[in-house]
Amino acid sequence: MSSANLPIKELGETPLVGEGVTFKSVSETVCRVTENKAPRGWWIGFLLAISFTGVMGAAIGYLFWAGVGVWGNNAPVYWAWDITNFVWWIGIGHAGTLISAVLFLFRQKWRTAINRFAEAMTIFAVICALIFPGIHVGRAWYAYYMLPIPNEMAIWPNFKSPLIWDVFAVSTYFTVSLLFWFVGLVPDFATMRDRAKNKYRRIVYGALALGWRGANRHWQNYERAYLILAAISTPLVLSVHSVVSFDFATSLMPGWHTTIFPPYFVAGAVFSGFAMVMTLMLITRAVYGMRSLVLMKHLELMNKIMLVTGSLVGYAYGMEFFIAWYGGNDYEWFVFKNRAAGPYAWAYWTMISCNVISPQLFWFKRFRTSIPVMFVVSIFINIGMWFERFVIIVTSLHRDFLPSSWGYFRPTLVDIFTYAGTIGLFFTAFLLFIRWVPMIAIAEVKGVMPEADPHHEPHGHDGEHGEGAHAPATAEAE
């Protein structure tokens, strides 16, 4: 008998849901979060998040009124926190697609517990990211010139610029992620619709469910659509962050002009994205009692991916440094010596300790399965990955070819408020998502439960899946 037909239990895999979880209890656990009154903690978090969003609005309003000079960016360091935050947010968004699409293509069933969560995070992170290319330009009201619209001036964007590719990459990424997320949500919205107790919920979720009845025909088309979207999203996620890395890699700056950037940025994106999913998941799982759906097994597997991508990032840091020395280019070698021992050495070493050292703890099962450790490490990783982008951008710019144009970058309050504000915006959207949308993919979790396996019942009564029916087939195969 080939192993593909064996029940999960017989392959020695542990189930993906906790003890005593049934089809009914999955719907119940996930849906009740949106059906009950919001706990006080949610309101506190929401008010906090929305006031930070207000701070962002004020910071951006002031920026538009007074000009980009209110930021700390200066003559050698034309890009600083604006692009750092942009790349950081885009990177965070990439875990969502990785979990939804790449793990789906690899038939990793454990993704079901976290994919909805991660996709939502992707969308909100991309929204936060999209703000920065829009506002870091000196004249934000001409941002539409970046789109190839037939116009009276007979001018078009220059398709040779990676900043234009960014426009296409990020807007496509946002659209596809949103579609992918929504397609996944349709069966769950139908569950919400069917559980709805009042008229408005029934209408809203009914409209969102698009008339889903869970028919065989529905499911077949749905699975096919989902697979196609996953197959589209996978090259998309790899190319989007590569395009973001081209912003630097296609330039001539020592420290930027490197061919390792596209894969290295993607690895870093997955790394930071998983860390963000982990941070949020640990909190939500505890607060909303999702421990029976998001098991330690899931968290451990996420930690393993962080270990892999963290090691890839560490390899890239080492390789960059090696090539800078091996390449024999004075400017390139100087940039790296300057990173490790120059005025921004503190940022470089923060980056190294957060990104290279802290994930190595996950080699040990003891740390990999310890919630306090993974919580702290996931936060460290996000700090480290922010510093990675900061180090790449600012340290390469502040001292380059001509010593006469060396400078130093200091952020202003407006820089800080804008960044803090996008975190507020992210959490505002995230808390609303938790409140109104099933945060775990109900239908998919049900699909990977042992009960969903046709071979689940050891002693069949229907004469089709029972021992008797299997015996001749087994004998034949062997």
Added chain:
Amino acid sequence: MQIFPRSLNKLPLLLGGVGTVVPALLVGAIWYFVTPKNFTVGYAPAQPVPYSHRLHVGQMGMDCRYCHANVEVAGKAMIPPTQVCMGCHSMVKTDSARLAPVRSSWESGKPIEWVQVHKLPDHAYFDHSAHLAAGVGCATCHGRVDQMDVVRAEQPLGMGWCLDCHRDPKPNLRPKDQITNMEWKPEMAAAGWTAPDVNPPQHCSGCHR
């Protein structure tokens, strides 16, 4: 339980229809209304002095360069100063009420505040002399000014309009001795005359220096 009425089955059709018609109307409206053609062509503000080109050019036959004297040598075509007006009007129609602002300008030394009809933004550097030297006639861009009582903009002056001609100038060129001839038409060119290759700039620094 039925949430939505049966009639909602028509919704996809409706959305499909609205989703096609509304964007089409929107694009059409933008193409028609949000263009210099809509904003510029036909602009004919009232001037402080009711100066008539029809009278001076069309009926009395003055050449354009009598008043706009520097147009062949300078980038910016001049508006004639009060002195040019008073060259005749110190003796002709000396008590016309319509000419009162000209006389008061002459007495006070304050220039007449003409309203500019053809306005380019300051980041576009247009040069009249280059166009006249290449053989572009006044009427090509400014219309039949000799028939205008009040000057109105005839052409949109948008960048796409400029580039149309810079990409294919020949249909708009004429012999250089016909530049100020308002009535000239391409079929009036002498036998054997062909428009020269003028290679107008199509790069940014041609105009946006």
